[in-house]
Amino acid sequence: MSDNQKVRFIIERQDSPDSKPYTEEFDVDYRPGLNVVAALMEIQQNPVTVDGKKVAPVVWECNCLEKVCGACMMVINGKARQACCALIDELKQPIRLAPARTFPVVRDLMVDRSVMFESLKKIQGWVEIDGSFDSVDAPRQNPYTAQVAYEISHCMTCGCCLEACPNVGPQSDFIGPAPTVQAYLFNLHPIGKYDAPKRLEALMQKGGITSCGNSQNCVEVCPKSIKLTTYLAQLNRDVNKQALRNIFNV
């Protein structure tokens, strides 16, 4: 693609949570290395549609632009992903941007993902320590287990996996792959595992792991390549074992 070419964007917009969506089209000058966030920034500098209409700049959420903060998740050409690392060179044009409608839309491409953070409360997504004081030594850890924890701890609560999951939505209470798998992370920790039964019981409740239909979509879209389905399967076994323990009271 030559340098003086334009890239066409078809953007699904929505002025407020209750208003009707509509689309607008914008052209952005191509340059090597251009990504979707950089293109949206270009539109901010010159918010004029292809029809020459001056409009309010497109609203979206972004922070780090390095694929670690999770903020700029949106649906790009039909797939939920981070916009900052969506390179134009690798996308089919025209490029279609839409909000991830699994979540309530705030405005344009910005959605309200607070439900994910609420779910982290339900699964007790923390290690219960006595306090942040510094007089207690930390337990030694198996380096292999720590490596697994490191992988899961990359989850940036972006919501790609919820957007892709057929079981997350109005038809179900499923809290989704990301928060569920976080339970596995805390159950791995030498102190965190003391509360494993609590987390597993939370996952037995409505919206817990039984709502997972094993469609395997989540693992396909995870921008951090976390083996979500592997850990969901492991958690499923752990939850079943816990249920048996509860029955036999051991």
Place this chain on the structure above:
Amino acid sequence: MAKAEKRVIVVGGGLSGLMATIKIVEDGGVVDLFSYCPVKRSHSLCAQGGINACMDTKGEKDSVYEHFDDTVYGGDFLADQLAVKGMVEAAPKIIKMFDRMGVPFTRTPEGTLDLRNFGGQKNKRTVFAGSTTGQQLLYALDEQVRKWEVKGKVKKYEFWEFLRAIKNKDGIVRGIVAQNMNSNEIVSFPADVVILATGGPGQVYGRCTASTICNGSAVSAVYQQGAEIGNPEFLQIHPTAIPGSDKNRLMSEACRGEGGRVWVWRKNPETGEKERWYFLEDMYPAYGNLVPRDVASRAIYKVVVHMGLGMQNPNRVYLDLSHIPADYLERKLGGILEMYTDFVGKDPREVPMEIFPSIHYSMGGIWVDRMHHTNIPGLMASGECDYQYHGANRLGANSLLSAVYSGMVSGPEALRYARAGETGEPLTKEEMEAARKECVAEFDKIRQMNGTENAKRLHHELGDIMYKYVSVERDNNGLDQCLKELKDLLKRWDNIGVTDHGSWANQEAMFTRQLRNMIVYAMAITKAARLRDESRGAHAKIVLDANGERVTDEKGDLVFMNRDDEKFMRTTIVSFDKEKEEPVVTYREFEHSLIKPRLRNYAVAKKE
């Protein structure tokens, strides 16, 4: 009798704000926590390489004193030494705390904490979690704060922007005005004490390694309300970033810590043959590729801009990992190598990376005392937004440490201060309403701006101006010119036109307001740089002759001013002149009695 619950407002949910929050609620206070974003998305998570602490798990006989000396020496003797001493002593305990909280630190085969090398330090002292240490530390505190949120001790205001502090009739800060970034509603909040932990001002330079939210707007707002700024001219320029039009992405110092080498092509001066020139190893034999960041950035600048080596237009040098076994790289640096591939489309395991220096971190910030009080009673500052701990240059992997440590100081101190009964009268309803109304009027005015300038384009120009005049090398002509251009930019701000006149998630109007604060802060940086006639750490000033021309030596190299301890071993203090809307610079003594200043030279091994 039970202690009355004191209410602390913490603005900013990065490492420092979260650490302060945890300390406050553990001791019985309650916190209203304000953040631009869900706190889990704060900029602390961009820190990659690690956090320094003398753990000495490698049998190198590392000592806390060595960490202390490296930090003071690395900061070119401009950091308050008692403050630094407190920080380095706390460091190993901070690591233990994070370990208990579940941070998945990289471990040795024995299961203990692994350590790596970092710039400006001879011993292995950097604890790390792969190459996403900041992310992992932030998540640990985010999780602990969530626990306290469930207990009802922390109330989060996410997607809220701090607008200004509110003082009571005695001039003591007792609340803030903030705006909901979705509904655009503007509200006054009362508190017993306010801690700002709002991070750095990288966006003043436009393209930098910082997140889009690191605009320094909150710092500028309180500066305009009378808070003093310390050492704003000291901005760290990270030598190894991947330049981009939307942002310069950081390529961690850990690359060099794990054996990465920086080079350019050149003709061998003797044989005339084309060869790779590992110029850092050549210029600084003692530290080689692991010289501190200011030193490495100046060297790259010299090689590319003045010697015409390396890649030109755009300027780049090579950072090479391709000689290191791929499985070792995967284990130690996995996350960031993936980032290079994601954003550049090439694999650094196979080809050298192309990098160039970028604005990265602000050593300067709101002036605070050692307990993190600003000069305005009731207002505290913590984390990158304060000026403490790093002097004229920060060592790699000391930023996560100072962020956490400052929160450990500011949090408990906020509560002690609130309980000591020096906070004066709470705000009256009228005072809160008056402050709110001013902010509403300001926002409404911005929403109606109808001029011809575009805020985002002005921001771009601001970045260009600052990079041109106040970056790796500075001279007084340029700095004078910079001040002129910034004044002009401030005037042009009045002529901005917004296309979005609404009041629902109006990002354009909010950005326009932030932009004005950024320009005002840029003037503080520039004025402080103009008046500091020496070179120290990140501030390198070129000597001009009587005609205003740059002076060069017999080899044709630029001549820089020397460090001038007699005149300038002082903290720069910048206050805001409201009438003239200009910065006013004075100097303040600081504590430096523990380690005697000595010449900083990384070509030879450090002597104590």
